[in-house]
Amino acid sequence: MTGKSVAIIGGGVAGSTAALHLAEIGVNVTLIEKGPSLVSGPPICHLHAGGNLYREISTEQCIELLKQSIDTVRLFPHTLNHRPTIIAIPHSDPGSPDDLIPRLEQIQSAYQSLVDLDDKNQVLGEPRDYYKLYDKADLLKLVGKTQSTNLHSIDEWLIPFANSVNLDEVKYPIVAVQEHGWSVFRLGATAMLALEKLDYCKMDLNSEVVDLYKADCGWVVQYKKDGTLHEVKADYLVNASGYKTGDIDDMVQAPRERLVEFKAAYVTRWESNQYTWPEVIFHGERGTPNGMAQLTPYADNVFQLHGMTKSITLFDGGLVSSTSDSSQPQLPQQLAIKLDKGWEKDVMETRTSSAIEYVAKMVPTFSQATCEGTPLFGAQQIPGNDDTLRAADVSFAGDNYARMEIVKGSSALEGAVALVSEWGLVADVDSYQSNTIEDLHPVTLSLQAKDIEAKAMQVASERNYPQALAQYFGQPL
Numbered sequence: 001m002t003g004k005s006v007a008i009i010g011g012g013v014a015g016s017t018a019a020l021h022l023a024e025i026g027v028n029v030t031l032i033e034k035g036p037s038l039v040s041g042p043p044i045c046h047l048h049a050g051g052n053l054y055r056e057i058s059t060e061q062c063i064e065l066l067k068q069s070i071d072t073v074r075l076f077p078h079t080l081n082h083r084p085t086i087i088a089i090p091h092s093d094p095g096s097p098d099d100l101i102p103r104l105e106q107i108q109s110a111y112q113s114l115v116d117l118d119d120k121n122q123v124l125g126e127p128r129d130y131y132k133l134y135d136k137a138d139l140l141k142l143v144g145k146t147q148s149t150n151l152h153s154i155d156e157w158l159i160p161f162a163n164s165v166n167l168d169e170v171k172y173p174i175v176a177v178q179e180h181g182w183s184v185f186r187l188g189a190t191a192m193l194a195l196e197k198l199d200y201c202k203m204d205l206n207s208e209v210v211d212l213y214k215a216d217c218g219w220v221v222q223y224k225k226d227g228t229l230h231e232v233k234a235d236y237l238v239n240a241s242g243y244k245t246g247d248i249d250d251m252v253q254a255p256r257e258r259l260v261e262f263k264a265a266y267v268t269r270w271e272s273n274q275y276t277w278p279e280v281i282f283h284g285e286r287g288t289p290n291g292m293a294q295l296t297p298y299a300d301n302v303f304q305l306h307g308m309t310k311s312i313t314l315f316d317g318g319l320v321s322s323t324s325d326s327s328q329p330q331l332p333q334q335l336a337i338k339l340d341k342g343w344e345k346d347v348m349e350t351r352t353s354s355a356i357e358y359v360a361k362m363v364p365t366f367s368q369a370t371c372e373g374t375p376l377f378g379a380q381q382i383p384g385n386d387d388t389l390r391a392a393d394v395s396f397a398g399d400n401y402a403r404m405e406i407v408k409g410s411s412a413l414e415g416a417v418a419l420v421s422e423w424g425l426v427a428d429v430d431s432y433q434s435n436t437i438e439d440l441h442p443v444t445l446s447l448q449a450k451d452i453e454a455k456a457m458q459v460a461s462e463r464n465y466p467q468a469l470a471q472y473f474g475q476p477l
Contacts, residue, residue, distance in 0.1 A: 014404035015240030039188030042378035081181030160275035246328025
């Protein structure tokens with residue numbers, strides 16, 4: 001026990017991970033979350049172990065995402081869905097597949113270096129198998145083939161693609177890369193189960209902050225729970241409020257420039273599907289009618305869809321910025337209503353149908369898919385004014401105040417570690433820095449996969465989503 005205390009506002013990926021990490025090392029933590037469970041923010045479906053979905057970001061960001069993703073898998077091993085991702089470039093897109101290869105080589109080399117440094121970093125398979133290129137002749141050899149029950153090679157994962165996509169509509173080579181799926185529901189379940197076991201964490205759900213102020217003790221946070229006013233005093237304050245981070249900034253008078261973007265992904269069921277699919281990405285120019293399409297598989301023939309067009313995942317007025325008067329960007333009313341009250345049925349069905357039609361342009365038989373309920377949606381913050389930023393973690397504003405400003409969930413652990421370093425939250429720094437992720441998180445790593453999955457399925461049902469989104473999917477090679 002360190003004797004120091006931290007109040008964390010927000011129980012999304014960032015706040016939950018920070019609370020886990022700090023409580024595991026003996027820091028007294030109070031986690032305040034306005035919802036009934038943890039990790040319910042923007043739609044997470046992908047680990048981004050290399051950032052290959054994003055052609056527009058730098059190689060440096062890709063390698064940073066790789067490192068963060070590996071650390072995240074080591075901390076949350078039961079949240080991964082083991083399946084590769086296929087990246088294809090349609091003829092409608094001006095990009096060239098050859099432009100992807102140099103960056104893939106650099107990421108593969110970085111992965112090899114991380115494994116050489118510590119063999120526990122080998123969580124994405126053998127580094128030499130990080131990616132594989134396929135030309136049209138390779139795919140034609142897979143046409144007509146059936147998948148075995150247990151998939152033992154990348155080639156077998158490519159069988160659905162080879163048999164379902166018009167191979168004349170894409171450029172070659174296509175890429176199969178070990179960017180795995182990530183279950184937001186199993187992540188939230190892991191955090192809840194672990195925090196319930198940790199003596200150094202008090203977790204207050206269904207709690208909304210109404211006031212906070214600086215005091216001799218550090219910070220005082222007042223919040224309402226079940227109609228009753230509660231108060232917590234802490235040495236340090238962490239703002240992990242997601243897209244609402246600016247509201248807390250305004251309350252503590254710590255201005256910060258940021259963007260907020262509203263996004264949605266759509267939940268569908270493809271009942272006639274007979275394959276075990278990888279994730280499939282068809283690159284496209286964001287915001288145009290030919291924006292990126294993303295087909296993400298789950299158990300029981302449930303698929304999550306993204307289409308980076310304004311009729312599907314993106315929205316008119318969905319990207320907003322802070323102002324000189326407030327650190328909190330203001331979304332248009334129709335989007336704010338979705339965040340507070342949910343979706344109108346006709347809008348949900350129309351957008352889901354548009355997403356199905358969009359994916360079916362490249363995977364024609366997917367036109368048979370149907371809407372499976374409420375979209376996965378939310379708003380994410382992006383610190384600063386660069387909307388291509390993907391690797392970000394934490395910023396400090398003095399007076400023992402920090403903001404967790406992650407863009408991708410895999411950045412959360414790095415942000416939590418930065419809190420420890422910046423604030424000196426451990427007495428024995430050398431021991432802390434020399435310990436492995438596994439050594440530092442014995443309670444979290446003691447959880448069993450079956451218990452995490454059961455809790456995740458319960459949470460999915462409570463949020464009116466199919467339990468398939470919470471179940472394990474895939475097979476490690």
